[in-house]
Amino acid sequence: MLTRDVIRALAKALGPERVFDDPATLALYSTDETPRKVTPGAVLFPANHEHVVALMQIAFANKLPVVARGAGSGNVGGALPVANGLVASFECMNRIVEFDPGNRIMVVEPGVVTEDIGQLARTHGLFYPPDPGSGAYSRIGGNLAMNAAGPHAIKYGVTRDYVLGLKAVTGEGKTISTGCRTSKGVTGYDFTRLLIGSEGTLALITQATVKLLPAPETVATLRLCYASNRAACEAIDRVMNQPIIPCALELMDRRSIEAIRPTGAADDLPFGTEALLMVEADGPVRDVPHQIAALKEALKGDGLLEVREGVTREEAQALWAARKSLSHAVKQYAPLKINEDVVVPVSRLADFVDFLDSLGHRYPFPIVSFGHAGNGNLHVNLMVHPDNTEEMAQARNCLNELFTTVLSFGGTLSGEHGIGTEKRAYLGMEINADTLSLMRAVKQQFDPAGILNPGKLFPDS
Amino acid sequence: MLTRDVIRALAKALGPERVFDDPATLALYSTDETPRKVTPGAVLFPANHEHVVALMQIAFANKLPVVARGAGSGNVGGALPVANGLVASFECMNRIVEFDPGNRIMVVEPGVVTEDIGQLARTHGLFYPPDPGSGAYSRIGGNLAMNAAGPHAIKYGVTRDYVLGLKAVTGEGKTISTGCRTSKGVTGYDFTRLLIGSEGTLALITQATVKLLPAPETVATLRLCYASNRAACEAIDRVMNQPIIPCALELMDRRSIEAIRPTGAADDLPFGTEALLMVEADGPVRDVPHQIAALKEALKGDGLLEVREGVTREEAQALWAARKSLSHAVKQYAPLKINEDVVVPVSRLADFVDFLDSLGHRYPFPIVSFGHAGNGNLHVNLMVHPDNTEEMAQARNCLNELFTTVLSFGGTLSGEHGIGTEKRAYLGMEINADTLSLMRAVKQQFDPAGILNPGKLFPDS
Numbered sequence: 001m002l003t004r005d006v007i008r009a010l011a012k013a014l015g016p017e018r019v020f021d022d023p024a025t026l027a028l029y030s031t032d033e034t035p036r037k038v039t040p041g042a043v044l045f046p047a048n049h050e051h052v053v054a055l056m057q058i059a060f061a062n063k064l065p066v067v068a069r070g071a072g073s074g075n076v077g078g079a080l081p082v083a084n085g086l087v088a089s090f091e092c093m094n095r096i097v098e099f100d101p102g103n104r105i106m107v108v109e110p111g112v113v114t115e116d117i118g119q120l121a122r123t124h125g126l127f128y129p130p131d132p133g134s135g136a137y138s139r140i141g142g143n144l145a146m147n148a149a150g151p152h153a154i155k156y157g158v159t160r161d162y163v164l165g166l167k168a169v170t171g172e173g174k175t176i177s178t179g180c181r182t183s184k185g186v187t188g189y190d191f192t193r194l195l196i197g198s199e200g201t202l203a204l205i206t207q208a209t210v211k212l213l214p215a216p217e218t219v220a221t222l223r224l225c226y227a228s229n230r231a232a233c234e235a236i237d238r239v240m241n242q243p244i245i246p247c248a249l250e251l252m253d254r255r256s257i258e259a260i261r262p263t264g265a266a267d268d269l270p271f272g273t274e275a276l277l278m279v280e281a282d283g284p285v286r287d288v289p290h291q292i293a294a295l296k297e298a299l300k301g302d303g304l305l306e307v308r309e310g311v312t313r314e315e316a317q318a319l320w321a322a323r324k325s326l327s328h329a330v331k332q333y334a335p336l337k338i339n340e341d342v343v344v345p346v347s348r349l350a351d352f353v354d355f356l357d358s359l360g361h362r363y364p365f366p367i368v369s370f371g372h373a374g375n376g377n378l379h380v381n382l383m384v385h386p387d388n389t390e391e392m393a394q395a396r397n398c399l400n401e402l403f404t405t406v407l408s409f410g411g412t413l414s415g416e417h418g419i420g421t422e423k424r425a426y427l428g429m430e431i432n433a434d435t436l437s438l439m440r441a442v443k444q445q446f447d448p449a450g451i452l453n454p455g456k457l458f459p460d461s
Numbered sequence: 462m463l464t465r466d467v468i469r470a471l472a473k474a475l476g477p478e479r480v481f482d483d484p485a486t487l488a489l490y491s492t493d494e495t496p497r498k499v500t501p502g503a504v505l506f507p508a509n510h511e512h513v514v515a516l517m518q519i520a521f522a523n524k525l526p527v528v529a530r531g532a533g534s535g536n537v538g539g540a541l542p543v544a545n546g547l548v549a550s551f552e553c554m555n556r557i558v559e560f561d562p563g564n565r566i567m568v569v570e571p572g573v574v575t576e577d578i579g580q581l582a583r584t585h586g587l588f589y590p591p592d593p594g595s596g597a598y599s600r601i602g603g604n605l606a607m608n609a610a611g612p613h614a615i616k617y618g619v620t621r622d623y624v625l626g627l628k629a630v631t632g633e634g635k636t637i638s639t640g641c642r643t644s645k646g647v648t649g650y651d652f653t654r655l656l657i658g659s660e661g662t663l664a665l666i667t668q669a670t671v672k673l674l675p676a677p678e679t680v681a682t683l684r685l686c687y688a689s690n691r692a693a694c695e696a697i698d699r700v701m702n703q704p705i706i707p708c709a710l711e712l713m714d715r716r717s718i719e720a721i722r723p724t725g726a727a728d729d730l731p732f733g734t735e736a737l738l739m740v741e742a743d744g745p746v747r748d749v750p751h752q753i754a755a756l757k758e759a760l761k762g763d764g765l766l767e768v769r770e771g772v773t774r775e776e777a778q779a780l781w782a783a784r785k786s787l788s789h790a791v792k793q794y795a796p797l798k799i800n801e802d803v804v805v806p807v808s809r810l811a812d813f814v815d816f817l818d819s820l821g822h823r824y825p826f827p828i829v830s831f832g833h834a835g836n837g838n839l840h841v842n843l844m845v846h847p848d849n850t851e852e853m854a855q856a857r858n859c860l861n862e863l864f865t866t867v868l869s870f871g872g873t874l875s876g877e878h879g880i881g882t883e884k885r886a887y888l889g890m891e892i893n894a895d896t897l898s899l900m901r902a903v904k905q906q907f908d909p910a911g912i913l914n915p916g917k918l919f920p921d922s
Contacts, residue, residue, distance in 0.1 A: 102702060102808040125704060147647045158645060160654075161622065176896040182804040184619060184836045184876035186608045186658045187884075188892050188918070189900045193621075193654035197647045214704035241563060243586060243675035287748050343643040347563040375645045415645035423648075431649050435637040439650045441906040445899060457649070 002041030002084050006062050010044060010086075013054035018045045018092070029087050032072040032079045034422060035336055035386060040067070040081035045092045049167065049175070049206040052088065056204065057173035059086055065451050066171075068200040070110065070139030075339055076420030078146060078199045078456055088204060090141045097207065101126060104212045105164065105181060110141025110205050114148075117210065127215040129156035132416070133327075144205055146418040147197035151248035151280075154374035158416065160196045162211045168195060168203035171447025181209055194442075199418055200453040202446040216282035219247065220292050221316040223308045224299055225273040229253050229357065231303025232275035233350035236373050238298045239279075240346050244291045248280040249374025253353060255360060256326055256370045259333065265325035270305045277373070278323055280316075326370060333366045333383035338395060340402060340423075343377045344411035355405055356380060363398050365391060377415035403429055419457045427459050463502030463545055467523050471505060471547075474515035479506045479553070490548050493533040493540045495883060496797055496847060501528070501542035506553045510628065510636070510667040513549065517665065518634035520547055526912050527632075529661040531571065531600030536800055537881030539607060539660045539917055549665060551602045558668065562587060565673045566625065566642060571602025571666050575609075578671065588676040590617035593877070594788075605666050608658035610877040612709035612741075615835035619877065621657045623672045629656060629664035632908025642670050655903075660879055661914040663907040677743035680708065681753050682777040684769045685760055686734040690714050690818065692764025693736035694811035697834050699759045700740075701807050705752045709741040710835025714814060716821060717787055717831045720794070726786035731767045738834070739784055741777075787831060794827045794844035799856060801863060801884075804838045805872035816866050817841060824859045826852060838876035864890055880918045888920050 002021075011019045020026075021042040030039045041064075046052045059066045065085030072079050081087050094111035101124035106117055114135040118128040131150035132138055138148070144166070149158035165179030179185060179192035195202055226232040232251060239249060254274040260266045269276070279299065281291035296307060310316035330337060344352045353369065356378075360367045363382075371379035380402060384395050403413055403426050413423055413430050428436060440458060444450070463482075472480045481487075482503040491500045502525075507513045520527045526546030533540050542548050555572035562585035567578055575596040579589040592611035593599055599609070605627075610619035626640025640646060640653035656663055687693040693712060700710060715735040721727045730737070740760065742752035757768060771777035791798060805813045814830065817839075821828045824843075832840035841863060845856050864874055864887050874884055874891050889897060901919060905911075 100806075100808070102698065103806045104701065147651075149645060153645055157622075158647075160651065161618075170895075170899065174895040174899075175893070176899060177893055178896065180804070180873040181871045182806055182837050182873055182876070184610060184614055184804050184833075184838050185873040186875050186877060186879050187873055187888060188880070188897070189663075189903060190608075190621070190651075190654045190658050191896065191900070193651045197651050202650075214706065217704070237563065240565065243678070245675065284748070284751065286751060287745070290745065290747060343641070343645050345561075345564045345643055347561070372645075376643050377645050410642045412641040412643055412646040412648055414647050415643070416647060418647050419649070427648060432636070432638055434631075434635040435639065435652065436649070438631065438635075438637060438906060439652070442650060442903055445902040445906065 002064065006058065006064065007042060009058050010042065010055060013058060014044060014046060014051050018047065018051065029069065029089065030081060032077060033075050034077045034080065036077055036080055036421065038081045038083050040087045041084035043087045043089055045089050047092045052169045052204050052206050053173050053175060055088060056169045056171065059451055060172050060449055063449050063451060065454050067453050068141065068145065068204050070142030071134070071137050073134040073138045074142055074146060074420065075417045076422040078418055078420035079142065080421055082454060090139060093206065096120060105209055106212060107207060107209050108140055109207060110139060110144065112140045114138045114140055114143055121212045122215055125215055126212040128162065128210060128212055130159045130162060140208060141205055144196050144208055145198070145200050147416070149416040151250055151372055153372060154249050155245045155247040160193055163192055163196060163208055164211050165209040166192050166195055166205050167207035168205045170203045171449055171452045176203065179209070183211065197418065199420060199457045201443055201457050202452065217285050218288050219280055219282040220288050221310040221319050222279040222292065222295065223319040224277040224279065225269050225305040226275040226277070227272050227303040227305055229275045229353040230350045231301070232277050233353050235277060235299045235301055235304070236349055237347055238301065239295060242294060242298045244281065244294045246279050246295055246374060247282040248278060250278040250323060251370055251373035251378070252276040252323060252326065253356070253369045255366060255368045259329045259368055260322055260325050262332065263325050263329050265322045269322065273305055276322060278320060330368050330381060330383060334385050336384050336386045338382040338384060340380045340399065341371065341377060341415045341417045342380060342402065342406045342411060342413060343375065343415040344406055344409045346376045348409045349373060349376055352409060359398060359401065363394055365395065372415070375415060376411065421456060424457055424459050463525065467519065467525065468503060470519050471503065471516060474519060475505060475507060475512045479508065479512065490530065490550065491542060493538060494536050495538045495541065497538055497541055497882065499542045499544050501548045502545040504548045504550055506550050508553045513630045513665050513667050514634050514636060516549060517630045517632065520912055521633050521910055524910050524912060526915050528914050529602065529606065529665050531603030532595070532598050534595040534599045535603060535607060535881065536878045537883040539879055539881040540603065541882055543915060551600060554667065557581060566670055567673060568668060568670050569601055570668060571600060571605065573601045575599045575601055575604055582673045583676055586676050587673040589623065589671060589673055591620045591623055601669060602666055605657050605669055606659070606661050607879040608877070612711055612833055614833060615710050616706045616708040621654055624653055624657060624669055625672055626670040627653050627656055627666050628668035629666045631664045632910055632913045637664065640670070644672065658879065660881060660918045662904055662918050663913065679746045679749050680741055680743040681749050682771040682780050683740040683753065683756065684780040685738040685740065686730050686766040687736040687738070688733050688764040688766055690736045690814040691811050692762070693738050694814050696738060696760045696762055696765070697810055698808055699762065700756060700835070703755060703759045705742065705755045707740050707756055707835060708743040709739060711739040711784060712831055712834035712839070713737040713784060713787065714817070714830045716827060716829045720790045720829055721783055721786050723793065724786050724790050726783045730783065734766055737783060739781060791829050791842060791844060795846050797845050797847045799843040799845060801841045801860065802832065802838060802876045802878045803841060803863065803867040803872060803874060804836065804876040805867055805870045807837045809870045810834060810837055813870060820859060820862065824855055826856065833876070836876060837872065882917055885918055885920050
């Protein structure tokens with residue numbers, strides 16, 4: 001499908017230095033954070049909005065699939081190429097177009113690294129709250145595509161909550177502008193939030209206006225060790241039943257703690273620790289100690305073994321050491337981590353962690369769970385061997401059981417990673433048929449040729 | 462178009478006591494807060510989701526327009542009937558289906574009065590932040606349709622920010638479910654926010670899951686008198702350049718103060734007051750005084766004539782007296798208030814208020830401006846005589862000038878009222894043609910017969 005004529009047309013429109021189809025480049029752009037690999041036909045590096053319009057018009061005329069790509073750091077295959085299709089990498093569209101501290105906004109291109117937004121904001125006492133784990137290298141375009149979030153979401157919300165407006169190019173190569181530059185606006189349909197989380201299936205975002213908040217003066221950190229998962233979850237429930245909202249509330253379950261023992265990162269945990277909570281509070285210097293005192297009070301209860309507190313950055317980092325060592329440590333279990341980011345209502349978290357324990361007993365592979373428990377959002381990791389057919393079949397059964405339980409608890413299949421290739425078969429479990437077909441119909445309006453990220457998000461029909 | 466057969470079918474589906482087509486009822490439901498009047502063919506009072514499905518299926522089969530209606534308190538004609546069409550009044554769907562304080566959510570039907578949500582929430586130390594001026598009688602369904610907001614928006618955001626999921630009925634009578642019950646979720650397109658602010662043109666919302674926050678312990682109020690509009694706007698700009706976010710920051714301009722003088726409500730303002738700011742801070746009892754001190758510091762500057770502070774509810778109410786008297790007081794000027802809720806970036810507010818002054822000099826009718834200045838959102842009220850053809854023509858010219866200037870400042874046509882019938886002719890000034898036609902195409906998917914609130918939001922094509 002990708003002819004020399006198409007490559008020539010793309011090279012003419014974008015400049016030959018922005019169109020690559022050599023094997024090395026194609027190989028480099030054939031993967032993301034999933035274990036899959038799909039080789040595209042060409043990788044394009046647009047430098048501006050007009051390039052994106054031109055490439056989409058050529059793709060539309062030739063019915064060529066286009067997959068938008070930021071850092072390729074997504075967990076669900078959202079940025080995986082389509083075989084022999086086009087990849088539009090936004091790495092070169094990485095300018096901060098405007099920073100207006102007085103109105104607390106920043107206008108950015110999709111290739112800007114997430115943390116760069118926050119760093120520039122801090123030069124004027126502002127901050128950009130969404131903090132995905134990949135923030136040091138993820139591009140904001142990918143964050144927008146997946147509605148990324150992180151620990152801060154419990155207090156500050158997710159990417160969707162910090163975008164005022166977008167500029168984007170549809171599947172026909174038309175330019176749309178959504179939202180506004182002001183903190184309020186209700187003119188027309190909310191296409192801004194329709195595009196956020198749409199995983200590159202509706203339009204290619206070429207510019208975003210993000211909202212900033214005053215940076216909190218300080219942050220303090222608590223590490224709490226509990227004798228059981230259930231005790232830790234009950235503590236989380238108590239936190240949700242008092243008025244102080246922490247700016248992070250992260251859980252590591254028993255299996256996570258086992259995972260880090262060989263690395264030494266658990267050596268400073270008291271004997272009998274089976275669950276760990278990391279809790280942070282931020283705000284004015286005079287207020288944070290009061291917040292911490294209230295949180296400690298709520299976190300106190302049956303099964304609490306130890307509380308440690310960090311005020312300086314060094315102290316906080318030492319307390320986070322166990323949690324930070326986890327991602328690497330789990331790799332000892334198996335080569336493949338099937339990472340699900342399900343969400344349940346916080347009041348059901350204790351029951352849910354019990355259920356995860358029972359799953360762990362009934363399946364032969366380790367299941368390690370940790371994450372943003374304050375939102376009820378846990379990363380449930382099935383550690384499996386992809387070459388073991390029997391194990392992979394059991395993993396599928398396990399996922400089915402997991403998702404069924406999550407939904408029966410009033411939860412959702414994904415809190416922040418999205419659907420991509422990895423969860424699309426399950427989407428129909430959560431979203432009813434009429435709603436899904438309306439989503440398909442909406443996609444058809446933005447992308448009549450069905451060329452924007454095909455094979456993602458939607459289940460096979 | 463509304464035959465006896467249709468009325469019979471509706472009466473059979475909903476029960477005869479839920480279908481009215483007597484002249485008195487039709488007259489009662491022929492208006493909203495605009496000066497317009499359109500008589501519907503029948504008014505329906507569905508009691509549950511199934512009723513709404515049934516009425517939409519009948520309307521779809523007979524190609525009958527359906528206008529959803531809450532309290533009829535909208536400012537832009539969003540709930541105005543279509544002549545001889547159906548009005549679906551949600552007054553009877555006013556149940557709070559579920560209140561789950563532990564997960565900080567409430568599930569409500571669209572006919573619930575906005576403030577009732579907050580009142581129930583407060584029984585468990587929670588609150589529902591969106592606070593439209595009509596909140597004491599507006600229905601949450603209307604708030605969802607228009608993405609309503611109020612003074613709290615500066616700190617807490619708008620209706621859109623407090624809705625986790627919806628249940629709704631499309632223009633074909635199909636049931637869709639959007640979003641989730643948890644504080645995070647990214648499965649499928651964000652139809653929740655697509656429906657919020659869509660003014661009843663995409664679907665009829667039958668249930669909403671709203672998010673609640675811990676209620677602030679206390680609130681304190683400042684009333685500040687300035688010698689000029691410009692001095693007050695510069696103070697607002699200074700507030701935005703320090704880290705404390707007030708929970709209200711309202712402006713009354715010179716003309717607003719003139720309006721209340723005859724009522725006596727301005728008697729306690731110092732001589733020379735030409736602009737008034739109402740500023741509130743909320744939070745923990747130990748913290749609010751610090752916030753107030755920081756805000757006072759920022760609000761200090763050239764032209765500040767007086768600061769008064771209210772801590773008790775009575776003191777606060779006394780300070781708000783001038784502001785509260787305004788809506789009634791402006792009616793002395795003329796029988797018709799053309800109320801525009803434009804938004805400009807806060808940094809341009811001083812220039813914008815200068816521009817409004819110049820408008821006031823150049824047009825023969827009073828222009829009274831006040832509102833949510835902390836968001837850059839001003840209510841600009843043209844006080845006119847609807848029977849005076851010459852004056853109404855000048856008002857149209859004035860609105861054109863107003864909107865052109867707002868957009869040239871990087872602002873937006875509506876911050877919280879929406880488009881309805883009143884602003885649809887102007888929507889094309891803000892939203893480009895390709896984006897607008899995509900909005901129409903999306904509507905077509907939700908409402909293939911074009912029967913959901915026709916003649917609203919979109920300009921004539």
